[in-house]
Amino acid sequence: xxxxxxxxxxxxxxxxxxxxxxxxxxxxxxxxxxxxxxxxxxxxxxxxxxxxxxxxxxxxxxxxxxxxxxxxxxxxxxxxxxxxxxxxxxxxxxxxxxxxxxxxxxxxxxxxxxxxxxx
Amino acid sequence: xxxxxxxxxxxxxxxxxxxxxxxxxxxxxxxxxxxxxxxxxxxxxxxxxxxxxxxxxxxxxxxxxxxxxxxxxxxxxxxxxxxxxxxxxxxxxxxxxxxxxxxxxxxxxx
Numbered sequence: 001x002x003x004x005x006x007x008x009x010x011x012x013x014x015x016x017x018x019x020x021x022x023x024x025x026x027x028x029x030x031x032x033x034x035x036x037x038x039x040x041x042x043x044x045x046x047x048x049x050x051x052x053x054x055x056x057x058x059x060x061x062x063x064x065x066x067x068x069x070x071x072x073x074x075x076x077x078x079x080x081x082x083x084x085x086x087x088x089x090x091x092x093x094x095x096x097x098x099x100x101x102x103x104x105x106x107x108x109x110x111x112x113x114x115x116x117x118x119x
Numbered sequence: 120x121x122x123x124x125x126x127x128x129x130x131x132x133x134x135x136x137x138x139x140x141x142x143x144x145x146x147x148x149x150x151x152x153x154x155x156x157x158x159x160x161x162x163x164x165x166x167x168x169x170x171x172x173x174x175x176x177x178x179x180x181x182x183x184x185x186x187x188x189x190x191x192x193x194x195x196x197x198x199x200x201x202x203x204x205x206x207x208x209x210x211x212x213x214x215x216x217x218x219x220x221x222x223x224x225x226x227x228x229x
Contacts, residue, residue, distance in 0.1 A: 035218075037165070037220075039159075043223075044122070044206075044208060044220060044221070044222050044223035045157070045159070045165065045208050045210075045220045045223065046220060047210070047217065047218040047219060047220055050218070057216075059215075059216050059217050060217070061217060062120075095164060095165065097165075103153065103170055103171050104152075104153035104154060104155040104170045104171055104210065104211075104212065105155065105167060105170040105171070105174075105176065106155065106157075106165075106167055106170075107167055107176060109164035109165055109166075110164060111163075111164055112164065
């Protein structure tokens with residue numbers, strides 16, 4: 001069974017850092033683009049970042065560029081999001097997901113991990 | 120890239136059909152086939168219901184269909200059911216290799 005499980009969310013002060021992990025099972029991540037999408041309280045979904053199968057390409061939303069870093073460890077079948085200089089507006093549920101290369105099909109998503117940026 | 124434009128809400132009675140629009144630009148929706156739609160129930164993971172403009176993943180009801188004309192994509196749900204009540208989001212790739220979601224549409228089944 002394909003599963004994506006996020007971890008690492010929590011409460012962090014503005015300006016602080018936090019690292020999220022996404023552990024995959026039931027498939028090998030090196031066959032897929034992987035990425036993060038967030039949902040802020042009371043608002044909609046926002047695409048955050050994605051990373052190519054071999055890690056050679058990474059793309060970021062303007063709102064997080066320069067502050068967030070996406071990475072992956074195919075040997076551990078996992079993906080990560082390191083977040084620096086966190087702001088109140090980064091408060092959200094962060095979802096990891098996989099995307100089939102050459103399409104817009106994001107067929108599996110995790111259940112999400114909540115990040116709260118507050119003093 | 121600004122968020123794609125969707126109506127904030129739509130509603131319909133059971134059995135009826137509704138259409139949700141998703142307006143972008145030639146740099147995103149209009150320029151690519153990589154438009155997808157997601158159904159999101161609060162507290163649950165988003166679920167893809169349409170990808171590549173009009174393709175349905177296996178297991179998704181054929182009551183859901185997608186199309187595109189110019190810079191606007193559309194999602195049609197026919198034979199509305201109570202379980203269709205959810206938030207719906209479109210998503211498109213952009214010409215700088217990023218992705219952008221629409222603002223979301225809340226569907227109410229009356």
